Amino acid sequence: xxPPNDPIDDIFNRSVQNExxxxxxxxxxxxxxxxxxxxxxxxxxxxxxxxxxGSRSTALGLAVVSTLGLAAYLHQAAQSSSSAAGLxxxxxxxxxxAPTTTVPQSPTTTSKSxxxxxxxxxxxxxxxxxxxxxxxxxxxTNRFGPVQVKITVSGGKITAVDVPSYPSNDNRSIAIxxxxxxxxxxxxxxxxxxxxxxxxxxxxxxxxxxxxLQSAIDKSRAAG
Amino acid sequence: xxxxxxHVELVMGMAVSIDVRDDIDPxxxxxxxxxxxxxxxxxxxxxxxxxxxxxxxxxxxxxxxxDEVRGVLELCEIVREATNGAFDIASVPAPNGSTLDPxxxxxxxxxxxxxxxxxxxGATNFCINAGGDIALRGNxxxxxxxxxxxxxxxxxxxxxxxxxxxxxxxxxxxxxxxRGAHIFDPATGEPTAELASVTIIGEDLTTVDAYATAxxxxxxxxxxxxxxxxxxLDAFVxxxxxxxxxxxxxxxxxx
Numbered sequence: 001x002x003p004p005n006d007p008i009d010d011i012f013n014r015s016v017q018n019e020x021x022x023x024x025x026x027x028x029x030x031x032x033x034x035x036x037x038x039x040x041x042x043x044x045x046x047x048x049x050x051x052x053x054g055s056r057s058t059a060l061g062l063a064v065v066s067t068l069g070l071a072a073y074l075h076q077a078a079q080s081s082s083s084a085a086g087l088x089x090x091x092x093x094x095x096x097x098a099p100t101t102t103v104p105q106s107p108t109t110t111s112k113s114x115x116x117x118x119x120x121x122x123x124x125x126x127x128x129x130x131x132x133x134x135x136x137x138x139x140x141t142n143r144f145g146p147v148q149v150k151i152t153v154s155g156g157k158i159t160a161v162d163v164p165s166y167p168s169n170d171n172r173s174i175a176i177x178x179x180x181x182x183x184x185x186x187x188x189x190x191x192x193x194x195x196x197x198x199x200x201x202x203x204x205x206x207x208x209x210x211x212x213l214q215s216a217i218d219k220s221r222a223a224g
Numbered sequence: 225x226x227x228x229x230x231h232v233e234l235v236m237g238m239a240v241s242i243d244v245r246d247d248i249d250p251x252x253x254x255x256x257x258x259x260x261x262x263x264x265x266x267x268x269x270x271x272x273x274x275x276x277x278x279x280x281x282x283x284x285x286x287x288x289x290x291d292e293v294r295g296v297l298e299l300c301e302i303v304r305e306a307t308n309g310a311f312d313i314a315s316v317p318a319p320n321g322s323t324l325d326p327x328x329x330x331x332x333x334x335x336x337x338x339x340x341x342x343x344x345x346g347a348t349n350f351c352i353n354a355g356g357d358i359a360l361r362g363n364x365x366x367x368x369x370x371x372x373x374x375x376x377x378x379x380x381x382x383x384x385x386x387x388x389x390x391x392x393x394x395x396x397x398x399x400x401x402x403r404g405a406h407i408f409d410p411a412t413g414e415p416t417a418e419l420a421s422v423t424i425i426g427e428d429l430t431t432v433d434a435y436a437t438a439x440x441x442x443x444x445x446x447x448x449x450x451x452x453x454x455x456x457l458d459a460f461v462x463x464x465x466x467x468x469x470x471x472x473x474x475x476x477x478x479x
Contacts (some may be wrong), residue, residue: 196386
């Protein structure tokens with residue numbers, strides 16, 4: 001059995017960039033000074049304005065708009081294409097994943113995002129079918145970078161959704177089959193007390209371990 | 225009659241639970257334990273004398289570091305770039321007083337390496353759980369999958385989901401319920417609290433552990449980002465409002 005490539009092995013195979021690590025060290029020092037400049041311990045928030053924090057709400061808002069925009073676009077595409085009957089129920093609701101609307105947002109971004117969808121969807125009442133070819137959407141920038149979506153239409157159906165640029169530094173393109181368009185499945189948290197071998201998510205400190213579920217499992221294992 | 229061995233090592237400030245179902249040489253376990261303590265001595269941000277602490281506080285220069293430490297730091301930088309800064313070890317306040325804490329990657333990496341030590345020694349069926357982050361191989365019994373619970377955020381004795389995993393699998397969860405707020409958003413320097421927990425499932429614990437942290441920082445949009453950039457990974461996310469979100473492939477992993 002050959003263990004798959006450990007990413008770190010690849011790193012050792014080329015010269016580690018000392019310059020980059022020096023930059024890392026410098027960035028770290030700068031952050032430390034920034035933190036030292038902030039109000040210490042007592043927990044009251046500082047009067048310092050977080051530029052990044054402000055832009056965060058904006059970015060989340062943009063992400064919502066961008067998601068709903070895509071959903072609306074696909075919805076439109078699905079609605080207006082008579083031959084893509086199966087697409088509407090499977091695509092539109094899944095992409096518009098409600099999730100981001102539950103993220104704490106400023107009232108501005110929420111109203112912005114909820115206002116966006118109907119407007120775009122309303123346009124979709126045009127009865128024109130989808131034209132064949134490739135169509136690239138506008139670049140939408142969210143907090144993690146630019147997102148741009150390209151669809152390929154063949155025979156009036158969306159046959160591929162590509163994301164030529166997405167939040168990452170490299171511009172790799174990933175092709176997503178239309179049956180596997182990214183979507184999140186939402187449900188309600190439930191509690192199970194099933195028998196398990198191990199538990200993920202319990203960052204057990206040495207102390208808490210003694211009373212943890214993991215400890216109970218270990219004991220039952222030892223007795224078994 | 226059960227074969228194999230079971231051991232719990234308290235190291236790196238947590239409990240590492242090792243469950244090997246093959247009949248292996250006990251020296252293999254000794255090697256794994258020695259490795260974990262080596263990682264602790266080298267990368268602990270609680271130990272002021274560790275190379276990572278010395279580098280973090282500026283007492284060591286880049287040139288003074290071993291290839292191992294430089295390699296891990298380089299890997300952290302690669303993950304930072306891949307996550308557009310959502311995973312950033314230079315923005316994290318560390319216990320040693322510095323702002324350099326690669327613990328979010330070192331844990332997963334060291335356990336993945338521990339798994340490779342067992343594999344090199346011929347083990348094919350085992351499960352290593354390091355404070356809730358898991359690398360597993362094979363099966364617990366022939367024809368059975370490992371049953372892995374994802375902790376319920378408010379009830380430590382319950383699972384929010386139970387998975388049946390076999391083969392080469394890694395699962396990591398980022399949450400704040402056990403250690404308090406300790407995950408910081410590099411963009412704001414403040415603790416993140418948008419989601420109750422983020423669980424990522426893949427093959428390589430180094431990747432999975434780092435991405436669990438990154439997605440936790442990004443919040444829910446991060447899950448969609450992950451689906452686009454890493455379709456090979458699955459995610460299960462729990463919000464503070466009692467809602468959960470999962471990737472389409474997650475359901476097939478359920479027990």
